[in-house]
Amino acid sequence: MILQEADNELTIDCLLLAGRIMIESGAETYRVEDTMLRMAQSQNMLDAQCYATPTGIIFSLGKTQPTRITSISNRVTDLQKIALVNSVSRRLTSHIITLDEAHDELKSIQKTNYFLPIYMQVLSAALASGCFLIMFKGGWSDFPAAFIAGGLGFLVLVWMNYLTKVKFFSEFTASLIIGLMAFFAVKSGYGAEIDKIIISSVMPLVPGILITNAVRDLMAGHFMSGMAKGAEAFLTAFAIGAAIAVILSF
Template sequence: MKVEKLHINDHEEQVKDVVMLAARILLEAGAEGTRTEDTMNYIASHYGFIQNNSFVTNTVINFILHDQSYPRIYRIKERNTNLIKISKVNSVSRKLVRDELTLEEAFGLLEKIYITTKDHPVWFKTIAGALIALSFLYLQDGLPIDIFTTLAGGALGICITEIIKRRTPTQFIPEFFGGLTIALTVVTGHYYIPGGDLSTMLISSVMPIVPGVLITNAIQDLFGGHMMMFTTKSSEALVTSFAIGAGVSSVLIFV
């Protein structure tokens, strides 16, 4: 009986390990709380633990397999947007539920995803930011004369934001300096290349650093009844937007 009990406990710990690592990757990659809790529940339920309970916020994971097991708690200290990680974790969880992977194999794949799937480099995000800004310029019927200034503003803004993010864990400061950089770039470009619309260029250039994924996830959590996640994410998005606006306003107030 002792051997059997030990075997069962080992199995439970393996399930917990897989569930917690999957949840950790999802939350750190910017997934919404509803998706994270559903993934945790699907994996645990597949192995017969129907009474499992999970509760996540954007900073904490709480999970208990059943009433007689010890709970697991993990503090999320860093968050970013990495849709590749989210997609890969979803793929692993689906294969696990279809019995195409064992718990050991799933845990190994999740570890590999966590370690090797890195965020995009700064140069890649800089190019992407420039293209996003240009796209919004087109959507707002911007003038051809505004293209170069908007490209420069979007590229430099997200570049500065990402560099500061990787050097300091402080929230909202990177977005402030990103907004400040965008405003300085756009105002300078508008001065040397006059004739365009300053407001259109500012709005377009700011779009790459606007927390759009955060706002979308907050709304999804609201529809899913996850009020804690909705409150925390919407508050974070609000303060982030305020930081961007403060950075832009700091320049415009002197123009």
């Protein structure tokens, strides 16, 4: 009896850890629930129940088992971690690895930082901004302005996130800096089309994956999660738009 309870606790810990990593990394809610239930079924826990939201997970192995809840406060976009958790899940359900091995791998995934160094992220954002400018049929003469504005805006976003831990304030401040950089670039003669410089420079801040996940959750019937993610995406878009509006109004 004691051994069975210990096995159940390990199963719950492993499944909650998998779900937590996926939600914190930006996975869709329906994907999280499907992954956790498949992992539970691989351990002959056929009565398992799971309810996931962007801010928490409720999980139980059955009617006679205690229900566990875990809260989630931080969410980023890390597709590498989602792919690794999916790989662990597939190997567990195929009985290639044991539950203990899966739990150890998940703990390693949770502790590992797969993000590129900050300078690489800033450089990537700058290059993406410049490429978006060309894609939006902007002139090559505006490429340096978009490159600098996009990179500096992303750097401010990372810095403000570190200082304040308030996502929407960070996005507002970053967009404000981008608008100022675009304005001064055009004013000083280093840029020609302020609208295309701004649009291309804020693209690294746009919540594209969040919007996609919101739509996919809604289509999968997870209306609460879909609406929550949609609201978060709307607030991000509002922060970006409000900051640019402030700059253009002056």
